[in-house]
Amino acid sequence: MRRPILSVILGTLTLLPTLLFAVNEDLAPESATGTLQQKSIEAQHQLVVTAHPLATQAGYRVLQQGGSAADAAVAIQAMLTLVEPQSSGIGGGAFMLYWDNTSKQLKAFDGRETAPASADENLFITNEGKPMRWWDAMVGGRSVGTPGVLAMLEKSHKQYGKSSWSSLFEDAIETSESGFQVSPRLHQLLSSKINPGLGKYPQARNYFFTPEGEPLPEGHQLTNPELAKSLRHIAKSGAAAFYQGELSKKIIDAVKQATDNPGKLQQSDLKNYQAIERQAICRPFREYRVCGFPPPTSGGITTLQIIKLMELAEPKQLQPTSIEFYQLFTQASRLAYADRARYLADSDFVDVPMDQLLNENYLRQRSKLINLSKDMGKASPGELPDRLSRADDRSPELPSTSHFVIVDRWGNAVSMTSSIEMAFGSTLMAGGFLLNNQLTDFSFIAEQEGKPVANRVQPGKRPRSSMSPIMVFDRNNQLVAALGSPGGSRIISYVAKNLYLKLSSDMSLQQAFNTPHVVNRNGVTELEAGTTAEQLAQPLSAIGHDLKIRDLNSGLHGFFRQADGAWKSAVDPRREGTALGD
Known part of the structure; x- marks a missing residue:
């Protein structure tokens, strides 16, 4: 057996959203403070890729001890709750794709938060009848949805777990008590005052800052005995303890x-x-079958739309990362994001036309709107037959999220995206963990000009997401790849671009992750600052693009199966993710 190889990156992200809820295009993404060149590792038997070295080690240890991918996911999420509290945790929600290699079945486990039973469409409306400012809505209790990640993990573990539930929390409990070193990324996020509510409530303030009010320094040994206590209860009594x-x-x-x-x-x-x-949504793409997650996340449908629109509109195989490639990508993105805003929401509450949106004839007609010589401007959603008249949703969705992938020795695999929404969530803490602010992913207004917004607040409803866990299969129904990313509504762009590059060129997945980001969510075209994407500014501007150069910080994690059957990792150079395998 090969010795495990540790692949590490250090990256720091900050986020500077606008103060106004409605101006979705001006919500700035997380900014980077550095990158580290990544090298893929090969694993013949099992592999883990997560956003933090301690989480990777916790998941990999479970696999080494005979656990399954479902087991490792529990250990990873427990550790991420401690060491990456700004991005995900047991106070939030998640979507998991699980590949059962024995039965050759793909499962989609939905752990998205839900609106309280007493919530209604006026949840984010002021006494004056106007939508709240986003910042006023997200900090505090109003934005907290019912956390779902633990219930989801327990559900998947009951079906596919091989290790005892209680054993999966041991690493996170021990590290909560002994402490871990504050990473450069966590320190920078605290220093940047990324979430102005972080010092507002005493529990989070006392945990993340010194008695003098300074952010915890890099290298500080941070313990969390209260989280250890909570995890002990959960380990002993299951999710019911939560x-x-x-x-x-x-x-x-x-x-x-x-x-x-x-x-x-x-x-x-x-x-x-x-x-x-739920039932995963899968569609053919070139010689592959690409599978994503269905609503309430918009990620699966929109990602599948983008890559298929590109395939249908591409006159020839374009040079990856060329002007023509990015023109094709941004125009396909415009069309898909337009459909997303009009039609996608929780399918348990809203009729979502999934089959129509992914119908190849429909996408072929939409692809004819793509012009490789001119930016189309703001795209309109497609007209679907027998659809109720709906208004477009403009709810912001911010990018503090985490993605990890796992494949175990039996070939079972996990692609899971987990989130508490805004960095540090609602900033409320309970039991040593942060609570989400995911309800701000709903539209703050229920209708426009008499037309209902699909993603409006309703009791028990799950807010629309952009989380996009992906799995790819070959013609023999063998798993080929798994990937995903954090990034708010930009998740779809990050995943779609890298998926297309890998499946349409001879790039490795790691090489694709290393390419600069260009994003268009049916508005301005964003170019990743400090990269070769800046060289696209003049030629894209010349064909009509409205441009912004800014930090575009993804957190892509994935793997791809080589011709010899070995798994090869890919880790985003923009964060502090790691891979371990043998």
Whole structure:
């Protein structure tokens, strides 16, 4: 057996959103403070890629001890709750694609947060009848949805786990008690005051800052005995320890005690939460079958639309990262994001025309709107037959999220995206972990000009997401690849571009991840600052693009199966992710 190889990157991300909720295009992404060149590792048997070295080690140790990919996912998420609290945790939600290699079945586990039963479309409307400012809505209890990640992990573990549930929390409990060193990324996020609410409530303030009010320095040994206690209860009693009893009371108390912006979450919402097993959406692309996650995330449909629009509109195989390639990509993105805004939301509450949006004849007609010589400007959504008249959603979605991939010795695999929404979420803490602010992913307004918005707030509804866990299969139904990324609504762009590059060229997945980002969400075209993407500014401007050069910080993690059957990792050079395999 090969010795494990550790692939590490250090990256720091900050986020400077606008103060106004409605100006979605001007919400700036996370900014980078450096990159590290990545080298792929090969693994013949099993592989883990996560956003933090300690999470990678925790997941890999589970695999070494005979655990499955489902087991490793639990250990990874528990550790990420501790060491990457700004991005994900047990106070948030997630989407997981799980490949059962024995039965050759692909499962889609939905752990997205839900709106409280007492919430309605006026949740983010002021007494004056106007939508709240996004910053005013996201900090405090109002934005907290019922967390779903633990229920989802338990559901997948009951089906596919090989290790005992209690054993999967050992590393996270031990590290919570002994402590871990504050990473450069976590320190910079604290220093940047990325979330102005972080010093507002005493629990988070006392945990993340010194008694003098300074952000914890890089290298500080941070312990979290309260999280250790919570994880012990969960390890012993299962997810019920989170959704009922003492821990659920702590969550509700935190939400209610935020009296400046109290929420509607009740213990009954926690008790009644259900993770859902959905049907993954798969479509052919070149010689592959690409599978994504269905609504309530928009990621699967929109990603599949983009890559198929590109395939249908591409007159010839374009040189990767050329002007023509990025023109094709941005125009396909415009069309897909336009459909996303009009039609996609929680399919348990809204009729989502998935089959129509992915119909090849429909996409072929849409692809004819793409001109490789001229920017089309703002795209309109496609007209679908027998559709209710709907208004477009403009809800912001911010990019503090984490993605990891796993493949075990039996060939079972996980592609999972997990989030608490804005960096540090609602900034409320309970039981040693942060609570999400995912309800701000809903549209703040329920209708426009008399037309309903699909992604409006409704009791028990799951807010639309952009999380895009992806798996790719060959013609023999063998798993070829898994990938995904954080990045808010830009997740779709990051995943679609890199997926297309890998499946349409001779690039390795790592080489694709290393390419600069160019993003268009049906508005301005964003070029990744400090990269060769800046060289595209003049030629793209010349054909009509409205441009912004800014930091575009993804966190792509994935793997691809080589011709000899070995798995090859890919780690985004913009963050602090690592890979371990043998």
